[in-house]
Amino acid sequence: MSLAEAVKARAHDLGFDLVGITGAEPSAFAEEYRDWIAQGCAGEMEYLKRNLDRRLDPRELLPGAKSIIVVGMNYYADADEGPGTPDLPPDRAIFARYARGDDYHDVMIARLRLLLDFLKGEAEQGADGRVYVDAGPLLEREVARRAGLGWFGKNTMLINTRRGSYFFLGEIVTNVVLDHDAPAVGGCGTCTRCLDACPTGAITEPYRVDARRCLSYLTIELKGEIPEELRPALAASGNRVYGCDICQEVCPLNRTGSTARYPTLFLTEESALQPRDVTVNSKVADLLYLTEDEFREKFRHSPVKRAKRHGLLRNAATALCSQDDEEAIAALEYALNDPEPLVREQAAWSLDVISKRASKQSDVDGSKQHSENSAHDFN
Numbered sequence: 001m002s003l004a005e006a007v008k009a010r011a012h013d014l015g016f017d018l019v020g021i022t023g024a025e026p027s028a029f030a031e032e033y034r035d036w037i038a039q040g041c042a043g044e045m046e047y048l049k050r051n052l053d054r055r056l057d058p059r060e061l062l063p064g065a066k067s068i069i070v071v072g073m074n075y076y077a078d079a080d081e082g083p084g085t086p087d088l089p090p091d092r093a094i095f096a097r098y099a100r101g102d103d104y105h106d107v108m109i110a111r112l113r114l115l116l117d118f119l120k121g122e123a124e125q126g127a128d129g130r131v132y133v134d135a136g137p138l139l140e141r142e143v144a145r146r147a148g149l150g151w152f153g154k155n156t157m158l159i160n161t162r163r164g165s166y167f168f169l170g171e172i173v174t175n176v177v178l179d180h181d182a183p184a185v186g187g188c189g190t191c192t193r194c195l196d197a198c199p200t201g202a203i204t205e206p207y208r209v210d211a212r213r214c215l216s217y218l219t220i221e222l223k224g225e226i227p228e229e230l231r232p233a234l235a236a237s238g239n240r241v242y243g244c245d246i247c248q249e250v251c252p253l254n255r256t257g258s259t260a261r262y263p264t265l266f267l268t269e270e271s272a273l274q275p276r277d278v279t280v281n282s283k284v285a286d287l288l289y290l291t292e293d294e295f296r297e298k299f300r301h302s303p304v305k306r307a308k309r310h311g312l313l314r315n316a317a318t319a320l321c322s323q324d325d326e327e328a329i330a331a332l333e334y335a336l337n338d339p340e341p342l343v344r345e346q347a348a349w350s351l352d353v354i355s356k357r358a359s360k361q362s363d364v365d366g367s368k369q370h371s372e373n374s375a376h377d378f379n
C-alpha cells in the first residue's frame with residue numbers, strides 16, 4: 001500500500017467520508033477571486049481581503065509544501081421530514097443544516113490532527129503539515145475540486161455527483177510528496193434551479209454569489225442591521241434564522257425521491273453532527289425570549305454561537321415581520337425591551353410592518369364592506 005493509500009484509509013477510519021490529494025500549486029482562479037473582492041462581494045468579511053498572495057498560493061502556508069490532503073465530512077441528517085419539506089409548521093425556525101449539531105470546526109480539526117500524526121509517523125523524518133478547516137487562508141473548494149472530491153456548481157457549492165453538496169471540507173497542507181488524484185469531473189448542464197430559487201438574487205450569475213445579498217452572510221456574518229430591502233426576502237424564505245440552504249435544497253444532486261438524480265442521500269452517522277432539539281424544534285417567536293444564559297447553554301459548542309445572541313434574535317425578529325398571529329406580535333412586543341439595541345430596533349421595525357399591513361387590510365375590508373353596503377342601498 002502506498003503512503004497516499006494508507007493516509008486515505010486512515011482518513012476513512014477517522015470518519016471522513018471523502019478524501020483526495022492534490023498538489024500545492026497556486027490557484028487557477030486568482031483573477032476571479034480578486035475580481036470577486038474588487039466588486040465588493042465579500043461585504044464586511046475583512047479577513048477574505050487580507051493577505052491575498054497567501055490565500056492564492058498554498059506554498060505560502062508551509063515552507064516546502066508539496067501536497068494537500070483534502071477531506072469531506074457529510075452533515076446531512078434529514079430523513080423524510082424536516083425543514084424544507086412542505087409539512088413543516090409555518091412558525092418553525094429554520095437553521096441551516098450545517099449548524100444543527102456541534103461545531104464542525106472542532107470535530108474536524110481534532111480528527112485532522114490525528115491524521116497528521118499518522119502521516120508524520122509513516123513518512124520520512126522532517127514530515128510536517130498544517131491543518132485547516134474553513135477559517136484558514138485557503139481556497140477550500142478549489143483544492144477540493146482538484147483533489148477529486150467534487151465539481152463547482154452554479155450555486156458555487158462543491159458538489160459530489162454521488163453525495164450532493166451537504167459536506168464540509170478540511171485540509172492538511174504538507175511537505176510530504178504524495179500521489180495526487182485526478183480532478184473531479186461533472187457539471188450542472190442547463191439546470192438553473194438554484195439561480196431561480198435564491199430568494200435575494202444573491203447568485204448574480206452562474207458560479208458567483210454576492211455575499212452581501214446572501215442570507216447566509218446576512219444572518220451569520222453581518223454584525224449590524226440587515227438592509228431593509230432584504231428583510232422581506234428573509235421573512236419570505238420560510239424563517240431562515242441562521243444560514244440558508246435553499247440553493248442546495250433545490251439542487252437535483254441533493255434531492256431524494258422522484259426529482260432526485262440519485263435515489264437517496266447518505267445520512268451522516270456522525271454523532272456530533274446530529275441535530276439538537278433547539279435547532280429543529282424551535283418556534284421563531286420563542287427565540288425572542290432566550291436569555292443570554294439560555295443562549296449560551298443551548299448553543300454551547302454549536303456553530304450558532306458565531307452570530308451571538310443578538311444576531312440570532314435580530315434574525316428571528318426580522319422573520320416575524322411576515323406573521324400576524326398573536327404569538328408573533330407578543331414576542332416582538334417583548335423584544336422591544338431587549339437589552340440589545342439591535343434586537344429592539346428590529347422588533348420595532350417588524351411591528352411597524354405588521355401594523356401597516358393590518359391597517360391596509362382593514363382599509364380594503366372597509367371599502368369592501370362599504371361597497372357591499374352601497375350595493376344594498378341600491379337594491
Ligand code: B12
Nearest residue numbers: 029032096134139140142157158168169207209216243244
Ligand atoms: C466566505 C465564505 C462564505 C460566504 C461567501 C460564499 C461564496 N459562495 O463565496 C457566505 C457567508 C455567503 C457563505 C455561505 C455559505 N457557506 Co461558506 N465559506 C466561505 C469561505 C470561508 C470562503 C469562500 C470564498 O473564498 N469565497 C469567494 C469565492 C470567489 O470563492 P469560492 O466560493 O471558493 O469559489 C471558487 C470557485 O468558484 C472558483 N471560481 C470563481 N469564479 C468562478 C467562475 C467560474 C465560471 C468557475 C467555473 C469557477 C469560479 O474560484 C473560487 C476560488 O477558488 C469557505 C471556506 C474556505 N476557506 O474556502 C466557506 C465554505 C465555502 N462555506 C461552506 C458552506 C457549507 C456554506 C453554506 C452552505 C452555509 C449555509 N448553509 O448557510 C453557505 C452556502 C452559500 C453559497 N451558495 O455559497 C463550505 C462549503 C462546502 C461545499 N461542499 O462546497 C465551505 C468550504 C466551508 C467548509 N470548510 O466546509 N460562505
Ligand code: SF4
Nearest residue numbers: 198214215244246247
Ligand atoms: S444560501 Fe440562500 S441566499 Fe445564499 S445564495 Fe444560496 S439560496 Fe441564495
Ligand code: SF4
Nearest residue numbers: 153154188191194251
Ligand atoms: S441547482 Fe442545478 S444549476 Fe444549481 S448547482 Fe444544482 S445542478 Fe447546478
